[in-house]
Amino acid sequence: MKPAPFKYFSATSAEHALALLAEQGEDARLLAGGQSLVAMMNFRVARPTALIDLARCEDLDFIELRGQMLHIGAMTRQKTAEHDPLVVDYCPLLSRALSVAGPTTVRNRGTIGGSIANGYPLAHTIAIANCLSAEICVQNSEGSTWFSPDQFFLDAMVTKLEPGDLVRECRFPVMGAKDRFVFRQIANHAGGAALCIVVMHARRYDEGSITSLAISVSGIAGVAIRLKAVELASCDMDVPHRVLNAAYLQDLAAAGYIEEESDEQAHFVVDVAFKAVLEGFVEIHQATESGV
Amino acid sequence: MSIQAKSIGREESTRIGQSLARLEDEQLLRGRGNFIDDIEPGDRTLHVAFVRSPYAHARILGVDISEAQALEGVVAVLTGADFVESIKPFSADFDYPGFKVTYRRAMPVDRVRFVGDTLAMVLAHNPYVALDAAELVAPDLEALSPVSNAEAALAEDAPLVHDNIADNVVFEGKFESEGFDVAHGDAPLKLSETFTAARQRGRRQWNVRESRHGDRRSGSAKGQPAVARETSRTRSAKSCLHRRLDRVRRSRIPRRRLRIASDIAL
Numbered sequence: 001m002k003p004a005p006f007k008y009f010s011a012t013s014a015e016h017a018l019a020l021l022a023e024q025g026e027d028a029r030l031l032a033g034g035q036s037l038v039a040m041m042n043f044r045v046a047r048p049t050a051l052i053d054l055a056r057c058e059d060l061d062f063i064e065l066r067g068q069m070l071h072i073g074a075m076t077r078q079k080t081a082e083h084d085p086l087v088v089d090y091c092p093l094l095s096r097a098l099s100v101a102g103p104t105t106v107r108n109r110g111t112i113g114g115s116i117a118n119g120y121p122l123a124h125t126i127a128i129a130n131c132l133s134a135e136i137c138v139q140n141s142e143g144s145t146w147f148s149p150d151q152f153f154l155d156a157m158v159t160k161l162e163p164g165d166l167v168r169e170c171r172f173p174v175m176g177a178k179d180r181f182v183f184r185q186i187a188n189h190a191g192g193a194a195l196c197i198v199v200m201h202a203r204r205y206d207e208g209s210i211t212s213l214a215i216s217v218s219g220i221a222g223v224a225i226r227l228k229a230v231e232l233a234s235c236d237m238d239v240p241h242r243v244l245n246a247a248y249l250q251d252l253a254a255a256g257y258i259e260e261e262s263d264e265q266a267h268f269v270v271d272v273a274f275k276a277v278l279e280g281f282v283e284i285h286q287a288t289e290s291g292v
Numbered sequence: 293m294s295i296q297a298k299s300i301g302r303e304e305s306t307r308i309g310q311s312l313a314r315l316e317d318e319q320l321l322r323g324r325g326n327f328i329d330d331i332e333p334g335d336r337t338l339h340v341a342f343v344r345s346p347y348a349h350a351r352i353l354g355v356d357i358s359e360a361q362a363l364e365g366v367v368a369v370l371t372g373a374d375f376v377e378s379i380k381p382f383s384a385d386f387d388y389p390g391f392k393v394t395y396r397r398a399m400p401v402d403r404v405r406f407v408g409d410t411l412a413m414v415l416a417h418n419p420y421v422a423l424d425a426a427e428l429v430a431p432d433l434e435a436l437s438p439v440s441n442a443e444a445a446l447a448e449d450a451p452l453v454h455d456n457i458a459d460n461v462v463f464e465g466k467f468e469s470e471g472f473d474v475a476h477g478d479a480p481l482k483l484s485e486t487f488t489a490a491r492q493r494g495r496r497q498w499n500v501r502e503s504r505h506g507d508r509r510s511g512s513a514k515g516q517p518a519v520a521r522e523t524s525r526t527r528s529a530k531s532c533l534h535r536r537l538d539r540v541r542r543s544r545i546p547r548r549r550l551r552i553a554s555d556i557a558l
Contacts, residue, residue, distance in 0.1 A: 002420045004427075044423070 003041035013059050017052050017166055018141055026051040026163035031055070032075060032114030035106045040265040044282040060113065065090060067076040074113020078125070079104065086116035090174040093132065093181045093201060094146065094210045100185055113167040116152075119159045122194045122218045124185075125170075126153065130224035131199040131216035132172050139168040142229065148172075149224070156222035179202045180287050186219075186272050195219055196269045198276040200235055210284070215277060219269045220257055227251040234281060241278075248274055341422035343429045345404035345502035348438035352402055355412050356430040365421035371412045392462045394454045394519060399554040404433070405453060445449070476489060525527055 007024070011017035021028055021181050022249050029037060040046035054060060060075035070090045072081060081087050082098035094168040101107055101115075101124035105167035116136055129136070130149045138152075141164060152160045161167070175181070182200040187193060196219035203212045213231050219222040229247035231238055252270065259267070307442055343355075357369040381395035399410045411431045416422035439445045445460040452459055475480070532537060 002423050004424065005420075044427075 001042045003038075004044055004047045006041070006048055010053045010056055012056050012166060014057055014139060017054055017057060018139065018164070020050075020052045021137040021164055021166070022141065023053075028052055030117070030166055032117065032167075033077070033109045033111040034041050035102070035114070036111040036118050036120065037114075042079075042219070042289070054111075054113075062169075063087060065109070065174070065196060066171075068174050070174055071170050071171045072112050074111060074116070074167045076112045078107040078110045078112060078115070082107065091172045092274065093127075093183060093199065094125070094128045094172060096183050097128045097197075097199070100124070100204070103191075111171060116170060117159065117161060117167045119153055119155075119157045119223075121156045121222055121224070122197055124194075124197065127197040127199050127216055127218045127224050128170070129170060130218075130226060131201050132175070133214070134170050134172040136170050137168045138165050140165045144168060145198060150226075158222070172280065175201070176203060180204065180210075180284045182276075182283055184280065186269075186276065186278040195265070196273050196276075197224070198273050198280065200277065200284065202279040213284075215280075217273045217277075220252065220273060221255040225251070225255040230277065234272060245274075248277075262291055338415045338417065339413045339419040339422045340427040341416070341419070342410050343426050343431065345407060345409040345411055345413070345431075345433070347404060347433060347435050348407050348440065349436040350404050350433040351436060352400065352404060352411065353432040353434055356432070357412060360412075360414055360425040360428040360429070363416075363421065363425045365417050366416065366425045367415045369412060369414050369425065369429065370399075372397060372399040372410075375399050376401060386463065388463065388465075390464070392457055394457065394462055405434075 009020050017030060021030070027048055029046070029049040029052070031037060031051045031053040037046060037048075041048070054075050057075055060073045061069070062073040063076060063081065063086050064071045065086055069194070070086060075083075078098050079099055082095050084095075087095050100105065102110065112125055115123045116129065119128070126149070128134070130153075133148060135146045135148055135264055136152045137201075138147060138161065139160070147160055155159065180202040182198070184196075184198040185194045186196040186198075188195065196217065199216045201214045202210045203214075204210055207258075213234060215227040215231055216224050217227060227248065229250040230244060233243055233247040257266070257270065259270075262270075336366065352372070355371045357371065360366060361370045375398050378489045379398045381397045384394045384396070385391070399413070403409065412426070412429045413454060414422045414425040414429065417427060439450050439460070450460055452458070
């Protein structure tokens with residue numbers, strides 16, 4: 001459980017990190033908390049030639065409200081974001097998801113940007129980013145570019161990041177005070193790794209009626225998917241079950257899910273995710289009707 | 293007709309199905325445990341890394357250790373051949389008519405029998421070098437067909453796990469209570485079910501060091517090894533380890549001198 005030899009650098013700013021990345025070549029990796037990378041290095045599965053630690057990059061550690069967007073710097077610790085008053089007020093869904101994103105010791109060190117860059121299919125931050133259509137800012141020597149989740153996440157552990165890129169920050173659209181959300185995590189046992197994450201976000205007008213619904217499911221494909229057809233079909237409380245079911249099948253097909261070619265666990269996740277979505281509807285609509 | 297589950301053992305004291313309070317947590321949570329990493333290794337401690345088989349079944353044609361041996365900081369690279377004389381094979385034995393004894397060496401010499409079976413061990417002054425050198429060991433293996441479950445092992449053309457057991461069967465137990473045939477014949481309802489049980493074993497993980505000046509904490513005298521092992525079964529660990537040593541070493545290390553120091557339960 002000891003890593004193969006590597007060089008270590010401590011960057012003091014994003015610019016500095018980019019310069020070190022250029023200098024150390026494409027087998028160098030950025031260290032952004034290290035809760036996945038260091039474990040993989042200890043197993044000698046990951047073998048970067050150099051690590052560039054972002055821990056001292058203060059310019060990557062911030063949480064700011066700019067207009068209708070909550071900006072979170074890549075090096076913000078997950079525990080910090082979870083309890084930050086701006087996150088709690090303007091993006092409570094993220095706070096809720098982070099509260100169960102692994103053990104406290106991991107969240108103390110794990111970062112928002114590290115989780116995004118890692119691209120783990122069941123990462124909590126990614127599930128929320130996908131549901132809320134957050135945007136991810138990638139910086140390199142040529143400047144910075146914003147990506148939507150479906151542009152950024154390509155497959156399990158595969159992202160748009162190229163050698164020489166770093167994730168600088170994410171911006172989450174602020175949630176309205178009357179919005180409703182549902183967060184469900186399905187695991188084999190309490191505290192176990194999630195098999196499936198379902199996130200639902202209903203935007204509401206001031207008077208309370210639902211204007212749009214976003215649903216993200218992690219665990220079915222290599223990336224968190226949006227159930228676009230179900231979202232469209234389900235703004236109305238009285239939509240028949242068979243309509244939702246047909247919409248769900250359409251979304252699964254769009255995600256590349258083929259029942260005959262999938263194993264038992266995938267079938268289980270598909271079933272349990274749909275069940276969570278149906279329960280989520282009831283929860284959201286009940287809250288809407290009762291005027292909460 | 294109703295079938296009721298009945299607990300085995302005394303009704304009032306049965307713990308089956310109960311959630312039991314853990315007794316060991318308090319000292320562990322208060323930082324008073326004694327884990328392997330808490331034990332000060334001392335200057336003369338060597339670190340070991342094992343080279344494992346990637347095959348479930350393979351013939352060992354050779355293990356090239358030259359590159360590993362040449363790495364700076366490596367003290368020794370040992371293979372199965374190095375232990376043939378000094379460590380007697382473990383036997384799986386059971387006092388039951390017809391039970392066939394099988395043997396297993398501490399490190400295999402000619403064949404590996406599971407993924408992770410040991411091919412070589414590297415001793416080095418630090419764990420990083422030990423692992424680096426382990427990657428340089430080059431085993432020459434000829435993959436053989438594996439047999440991966442008990443049912444497959446019974447097939448007529450199944451590969452043999454041990455050459456001396458022609459049908460792969462080391463033990464067959466049949467139990468029948470008196471009058472079963474009559475009772476079974478008269479029964480209005482017959483149920484049959486197949487039960488499988490998971491394999492049970494203790495974890496064997498040794499951490500042996502020899503202290504030149506004696507070691508107060510582990511209680512080992514000068515020149516004698518202390519053993520740190522992650523297990524709660526310290527007594528059986530002690531006997532088991534001691535029995536496997538050859539006579540010369542056994543006389544040098546009396547059983548009472550072996551110290552097993554660790555808090556971690558299985």
